[in-house]
Amino acid sequence: MRGYWADLLSGWLAGLGVPEGIALALAYVVGGTVLLIFAPVLALLLIWITRKVISRIQDRIGPNRVGPYGLLQTVADALKLLSKEDIMPAKADWTTYNLSPILSVFSVLMIVVVVPFGPGLIGVDLNVGVLYVVALGSVGIMAAIMAGWASNNKYALVAGFRVVAQLISYEVPMVLAIVAVVLWTGTMRFGELAARQSLEIFGFNLGLGWFGFLMPGALLVFFIAALAEAEQTPFDLLEAESELIAGFHIEYSGMKFAMFFLAQFLNSWFLGAILATLFLGGWQGPFVDQVPILGVVYFFLKAFGVYLVLQWIKGTYPRIRIDQMTHLAWKVLVPLMVLLITVQAIIQKLPVGAPAQYVLIFLANVAVVAVVVQALGNYYRREEVRSKRAFEPRGLVGSMVPAEKGVMY
Amino acid sequence: MPTLPVPTFTQVVFVLIAAFTVISGLGVVVARNLFHSALLLAATFFGVAGLYVMLEAEFLAVTQILIYVGAVATLITFAIMLTRGAMHGETNPLNRQWGKAALFAFLFLVGLLGYLGGIPWPAPFQAIQADEGLIARLGEQLVTRYMVSLEVMGLLLMVALVGAILLARDDKP
Amino acid sequence: MVPLNWYLTVAALLFALGLYGALARRNAIAVLMGIELMLNAANLNLVAFWRYGEQVMALTGQVFAILIIALAAAEAAVGLALIIAVYRDRRTVDVEELDLLQG
Numbered sequence: 001m002r003g004y005w006a007d008l009l010s011g012w013l014a015g016l017g018v019p020e021g022i023a024l025a026l027a028y029v030v031g032g033t034v035l036l037i038f039a040p041v042l043a044l045l046l047i048w049i050t051r052k053v054i055s056r057i058q059d060r061i062g063p064n065r066v067g068p069y070g071l072l073q074t075v076a077d078a079l080k081l082l083s084k085e086d087i088m089p090a091k092a093d094w095t096t097y098n099l100s101p102i103l104s105v106f107s108v109l110m111i112v113v114v115v116p117f118g119p120g121l122i123g124v125d126l127n128v129g130v131l132y133v134v135a136l137g138s139v140g141i142m143a144a145i146m147a148g149w150a151s152n153n154k155y156a157l158v159a160g161f162r163v164v165a166q167l168i169s170y171e172v173p174m175v176l177a178i179v180a181v182v183l184w185t186g187t188m189r190f191g192e193l194a195a196r197q198s199l200e201i202f203g204f205n206l207g208l209g210w211f212g213f214l215m216p217g218a219l220l221v222f223f224i225a226a227l228a229e230a231e232q233t234p235f236d237l238l239e240a241e242s243e244l245i246a247g248f249h250i251e252y253s254g255m256k257f258a259m260f261f262l263a264q265f266l267n268s269w270f271l272g273a274i275l276a277t278l279f280l281g282g283w284q285g286p287f288v289d290q291v292p293i294l295g296v297v298y299f300f301l302k303a304f305g306v307y308l309v310l311q312w313i314k315g316t317y318p319r320i321r322i323d324q325m326t327h328l329a330w331k332v333l334v335p336l337m338v339l340l341i342t343v344q345a346i347i348q349k350l351p352v353g354a355p356a357q358y359v360l361i362f363l364a365n366v367a368v369v370a371v372v373v374q375a376l377g378n379y380y381r382r383e384e385v386r387s388k389r390a391f392e393p394r395g396l397v398g399s400m401v402p403a404e405k406g407v408m409y
Numbered sequence: 410m411p412t413l414p415v416p417t418f419t420q421v422v423f424v425l426i427a428a429f430t431v432i433s434g435l436g437v438v439v440a441r442n443l444f445h446s447a448l449l450l451a452a453t454f455f456g457v458a459g460l461y462v463m464l465e466a467e468f469l470a471v472t473q474i475l476i477y478v479g480a481v482a483t484l485i486t487f488a489i490m491l492t493r494g495a496m497h498g499e500t501n502p503l504n505r506q507w508g509k510a511a512l513f514a515f516l517f518l519v520g521l522l523g524y525l526g527g528i529p530w531p532a533p534f535q536a537i538q539a540d541e542g543l544i545a546r547l548g549e550q551l552v553t554r555y556m557v558s559l560e561v562m563g564l565l566l567m568v569a570l571v572g573a574i575l576l577a578r579d580d581k582p
Numbered sequence: 583m584v585p586l587n588w589y590l591t592v593a594a595l596l597f598a599l600g601l602y603g604a605l606a607r608r609n610a611i612a613v614l615m616g617i618e619l620m621l622n623a624a625n626l627n628l629v630a631f632w633r634y635g636e637q638v639m640a641l642t643g644q645v646f647a648i649l650i651i652a653l654a655a656a657e658a659a660v661g662l663a664l665i666i667a668v669y670r671d672r673r674t675v676d677v678e679e680l681d682l683l684q685g
Contacts, residue, residue, distance in 0.1 A: 096448065127544065131471040138479025142451055145486050149444055157490065164483055171479070186545065423584045427592045434596050437615055438603035450615050453596070457622050460589065464633045469647055476651050481618060481658045488611050488662040492669045502608050504678055510605030518598035522591065530586040531634055547641050547648075555645050562652050569656035576663035579670075 046265045047074045057315030084254035096150035101259035107139035108263045111270045118295035125191040151251035159248040169329035174225035176337035180218040194282030207284035217368025219279040230268035233314040272306030430456025451482040589630035597623035610675045
C-alpha cells in the first residue's frame with residue numbers, strides 16, 4: 001500500500017508516538033494482511049453469487065439453508081472439504097502432485113497486488129503491471145500441466161493438454177487486446193491506466209472516459225479471451241464431465257481440490273476486475289475526485305458486474321469443441337487484433353486532430369466487433385443446423401434450414 | 410585479522426535467488442525423471458527472472474516468465490508427454506560420454522571463474538530510474554537503432570512457426 | 583550493492599550446468615533443455631553487463647537479451663518439432679540411436 005493510504009496510516013501511528021520506521025512497517029503489514037484476507041472472503045462471496053445466479057437461470061432457488069440467503073453455505077462446504085480424507089493415487093508423483101494446487105492459487109493471488117481498488121489504493125503500481133498479470137497466467141498453465149501429469153490418470157493428462165492448448169491460444173488475443181490500450185496510453189501501470197480514463201467537462205471529472213467506449217473491439221476480444229482464460233463456459237471443455245470426468249483435478253480430493261476451485265473462481269473475478277480497470281474505467285466515476293472512497297464502490301460495482309455477466313453466460317451457453325476453440329482464437333481473434341493494432345498505430349500517427357483520431361479508432365473497433373459477432377453468429381447457426389440434424393430422420397438431412405426464432409424442436 | 414564483510418539486505422536476497430537458480434539448474438541436469446527436469450527448468454527460468462528484477466530490468470523479467478515459463482517450458486513438457494514411452498523405463502538416462510562431459514564442463518567452469526577472478530570489474534554504475542521512461546526507451550531503441558535485428562527476428566519467428574508446423578504435422582491424410 | 587562478478591559467477595555456473603546437460607544426456611529433449619540453460623546464462627551476462635556498463639540508457643544489453651529470448655523460443659519450437667518428427671519416424675528420441683548419417 002504505497003503512497004497515500006500508507007502515509008495516512010503510518011502518519012496516524014506516528015502521531016500516536018510510534019517511531020517512523022516501525023509505523024511504516026506496520027502500515028505495510030496491515031496492507032498485506034488486508035489483501036491476503038480479502039481473497040478468501042471474496043471467494044466465499046463469489047461461489048455464493050455463482051450458485052445463486054445459476055439457480056435463478058435454471059429456475060431453482062439455490063442455497064438457502066445455512067445463514068441468511070444461504071450466504072454461509074460455502075463455509076459449510078469448505079468445512080466438509082476440510083474434514084474429507086486426503087486421497088492420493090498410488091503411482092502419483094508426490095512433490096509435483098502437492099505443489100500444483102499451491103502454484104495454482106499462488107498464480108491467482110499474486111494478481112491482487114497490482115489491482116487498483118481505488119484512487120491510490122493499489123498494492124504496488126508496477127511499471128509492467130499489465131504484462132505481470134499475463135505472466136502470472138503462464139504460472140497457472142504450469143500448475144495445470146503439473147496436476148495433469150502428476151495424477152497419473154489419462155483423463156487428467158488429456159485435460160491438462162486441453163488446458164495448455166486453450167490458455168496459450170487465448171493468451172495471444174488477450175495480450176493483443178491489452179496492447180491496443182497500452183499503445184493508446186503509453187503506460188502499463190494499472191493505477192495510471194485507471195487515472196487516464198477520466199472525462200473532464202467544465203473542470204468537473206465525470207469519470208466516464210472509459211476505453212471501452214473508444215475501443216469496443218478490443219473490449220470484446222479481451223472479454224472472450226478472459227472467458228477462455230478463466231475456463232468459463234462456453235470454454236469449459238477442460239472439465240467436460242461427459243468426456244473427462246472433471247478436468248485436470250480429478251484425482252484431487254479435500255482441501256487440495258478446494259484450492260483449485262478457489263483459484264478458478266478468484267481467477268474469473270480478477271480477470272473481470274482487470275477488464276473493468278482496462279476498459280470500464282476502474283475506479284473512475286462521477287464525484288470520485290471529491291469523495292475518493294466512492295472509487296472503491298465504483299470499482300467493486302464494475303468488477304462484480306462483469307462477474308455477473310460471466311455467470312449469465314455460464315448459465316446460458318453450450319460448451320464448444322476443442323477445434324472450434326482453437327479456430328476462434330487463431331483464425332478469427334489473432335489476425336483481427338493484429339490488423340486492429342496496425343490500423344490503430346497508423347491512425348495515431350496521422351496528422352489529424354485528436355477528435356478525428358477518436359472517431360477513426362472507434363470505427364476500426366466497430367469493424368472488429370462486426371467481424372467477431374459475424375463469426376460467432378455463423379458458428380451458432382451451424383451448430384443449430386447440426387444439432388437439429390442429430391434429432392431428425394436421416395431422409396430429411398440436407399433439407400434443413402436454421403431454426404426459426406421461437407420454434408421448439 | 411581481516412574483518413568479515415557484513416552482507417547488505419540486497420546481497421542476502423541476491424544470494425538466496427542465485428542459490429535457488431543454480432540448485433534448480435543442477436536439478437535439471439541430474440534429475441532422473443525427464444518431467445522433473447522440465448519443471449526444474451521452469452524454476453530456473455523463474456530464478457533468472459528474479460535476477461533480472463535485481464538488475465532493475467523488470468520488463469525483461471516479465472518477458473522471461475511470459476516466454477520461457479509460459480511458452481518454452483510448456484512446449485518442452487508437451488514434447489515430453491508426446492514422446493512418452495520412447496526411453497523404455499528410465500526417462501532421462503546419461504550417455505556414454507557423461508564422464509568426459511562432466512570433466513569438460515567442470516574445467517570450463519574453473520576456467521571461466523579463474524578468468525572472472527583475474528579482472529578488476531567496474532564498480533557499480535549510476536542509479537537509474539526504473540519507470541516507463543526505460544521501457545519506452547527500450548521500445549524506441551528496438552525500432553530505431555536495432556530496427557534491422559528486430560525485422561530479422563520477426564522473419565525468423567515467422568519461418569520457425571511455419572517450419573515447426575510443417576515438421577510436426579502428420580503427413581498421412 | 584551486489585558486485586558484478588557475483589552475477590557473472592551465477593551465469594558461469596548456469597552455463598557449465600547447461601553444457602554438461604547438453605553433452606551428457608541421451609534424451610534429445612534433455613539436450614535441448616541444456617541448450618536453453620546456456621542461453622539463459624548468456625542472457626544473464628548480457629543484462630548484467632548492461633546494468634554495470636557506462637551507457638545504461640543505450641539499453642544494448644536488454645535489446646540483445648530480448649532478441650535472444652525470441653531466438654530461444656524459435657529454437658525450442660523448431661527443435662521440439664524436429665524431435666517429434668523423428669519420434670514419429672524412428673520411435674525413439676535417444677540421440678545415441680539416431681546414427682543414420684554415421685555410415
